[in-house]
Amino acid sequence: MLMSEFDFDPWSLEPYGGMWILLMSVVLLVIAVALSRMRSLGLEKDMAIASIRGGIQIMAMGFLLYALFGLEDLLLWTVVIAFIATMVVVGTYTSAKRAKGLPDPARATFWGLALATLITLGAMLGLRVLPMRPEFVIPIAGMVVGNSMNATSLSLNRLLAETRGFRSRIEARMLLGADAETSLRPHVRSAVRSSLIPTLDSLKTLGIVFIPGGMTGMLMGGVDPIWAAQYQLVIFFMILCSGAIATVVSTTLATKQLTKDGVTLVDLPEEDEE
Amino acid sequence: MTKGHVHKLEITELSLELGGRTILEDISLDVHHGETVCILGGSGAGKSMLLRTIVRLHEPTKGRILLDGEPVTAMDPSTLRRRVSLVQQSPAMLEGTVEENIRFGLELVGAGPEVIRERIDASLKAASLDESFLGRRAEKLSGGERQRVAIARAHALCPEVFLLDEPTAALDPRRTMEVERAIQSLKGDADFMMIIVTHDVEQARRLGDRTVLMRRGRIVAEGDSGSLIEDLDPEERARYMGELACMEHEDKEGDVDE
Structure with missing residues (x-):
């Protein structure tokens, strides 16, 4: 089944919805942070900051493009x-x-x-x-x-x-x-x-x-x-x-x-x- | 390759500051054709920095360095460094074989195969090395052998002035003798002038026509290699001998060469 057959809703909290996937993918981040802690890599803070920073940036980019595609x-x-x-x-x-x-x-x-x-x-x-x-x-x-x-x-x-x-x-x-x-x-x-x-x-x-x-x-x-x-x-x-x-x-x-x-x-x- | 020769190297009121620190202060020194001058001093005296400044690895803050009246700062650095060859302390080998190390400088000046052949032979002899070394990887050689390769690759360029920075530091007595023999054979050729930095009073006596004593970036005494130290007043002499002995000790500790 192609993903494109889904009807995407960025705001949906249903499975495959935009908010849902963001929340669920935090699992991966938790694993990475846990590994960093276990091995004393000292990267936990970096990972958290990078994720938040990257997240805000890419979302801003999304909104910008959304607005942009409608311009003359x-x-x-x-x-x-x-x-x-x-x-x-x-x-x-x-x-x-x-x-x-x-x-x-x-x-x-x-x-x-x-x-x-x-x-x-x-x-x-x-x-x-x-x-x-x-x-x-x-x-x-x-x-x-x-x-x-x-x-x-x-x-x-x-x-x-x-x-x-x-x-x-x-x-x-x-x-x-x-x-x-x-x-x-x-x-x-x-x-x-x-x-x-x-x-x-x-x-x-x-x-x-x-x-x-x-x-x-x-x-x-x-x-x-x-x-x-x-x-x-x-x-x-x-x-x-x-x-x-x-x-x-x-x-x-x-x-x-x-x-x-x-x-x-x-x-x-x-x-x-x- | 033809070579001229420098009649006089003239250093006048030279000062060098690096990162806000005074490294050399008010150095004046003349060296003449055919002469070998030893610069003697403990660590931090500025001996190596003086040699590096002569070939413009550092630019002087004040003062002048003249080669037959021409300021080195006005010369093209590559030309300067071919005429005035600095062999650094524990010299770094280039990648590849001994032959490639010697060829490097010759190829840069576009020497033909025959000239290269001829220069390689002459410089091996001058550095007391034989042909069996040519194919060996330079980085795998012992400290004394690397020192002689560095002398050979510098000699290949027919320099008019030879600057040797601690040529035997960290070498055992046998290797020291081998390197000194190479230096003596260079002196025998005598168509250039040589400045040798050392902390070994005996070596200065053996190799130098004249010795200059440096301390904290300044020249503090200058005179005949045989008697310079004896001529100092006893307190001064004790201080220098002490400083030099300290360095000797450090060398032995750092001796991981062979």
Whole structure:
């Protein structure tokens, strides 16, 4: 039986109703919190705060979209663009927190995310893969920005860790006449590579190990499964491409910040306990 | 690869502050072509920082460093570091083999295969290493061997000034002798100047033409390597010998190399 045969009511407390599923899914949260407590992971508070914060945000997003889909063209697209810009800005600062120690982390993450989003979304809209409709553009922009943000965080975090850990080796290269950028290059490479591995692994096992959120949503919405699969693949290529752009751009900018005028490495403060 | 040579390295009223702390204060020092100067001092004296500042791993807060009259801060850092080679204390090996370590700098300047071959041979000899080392993984070598690989890969670039930072710290006497032999053979070549940082008075006597004594970022005495320490007044001398002995002790404790 397809889920779409249900008549959804967001406010219903009957089984499968909106309020019901929210309440019932708290069971999963309780399990996660219990595990954290049992193993002394110290994540209980984080889990609770993240769930409440995420919950409020996604519900706000739901209401906004609900209101948005009723708007007229010009206003509609203004709001859509504002929406995507907000995603990029929030992503910028979230990712920048993982790159503490850089003189100006937000600068590196902003250009990475902005270019990645602009290029991938622009290309897919221009090539008429993505229809110019907010119900497509907004969720897909969300996936692109979100995944690019994760990749950017991973790559900068790794780049900083390697710069700290391999400082003497980086300096050894500089002392043999390599400029600062060349001396950092192997570490930039490993940072970018490692940040793209999760996406690549997901792509490799796509359809076998996991059916991603986008496709899940489409299937639940009653879309033709073949078309849903095709579209999911497109989304994955977008994620891969935007991840590559975001990490390459942001690590390039970070590299410039890590070297003082290409002469020497900046002093990195000790890493915070995360 | 042709090489010129620096006639004079001139350090004038050099100061360095890092993170609000004074690391070097009012250092003035001249070194001439063919000369080997040892910098002697306890830990925290600023010896290593002085060498790092010469090759612009730190930018001086005040003062000047001139190579034949040209300020190092006006030079392209890569060119500077090829002309003035710093071999760091417990030098980090690059990934790969000893040969790759030596090739790295040569390939950066676009040296051809024949030149590379020739430079590898010459620098192995200069560092008292033989061909059997070329294929070995640099990171797996012992402390003394790594030190000599670092000397070899620096030597390959035909530097005009050699800066050696504690070349034998944390090495046992036999390894120390091997490294010192390599340094003596470099000195035999003598077409450059050398500054060697050490905390070992005897080593300064063995290797240096002249010795400079540093303490808390300042130069406190300068003179003939053989007699510098003896010439200090007894109280000063006792203090330095004490500080240096402390470092010797720390080294032994940290000796996990071999």
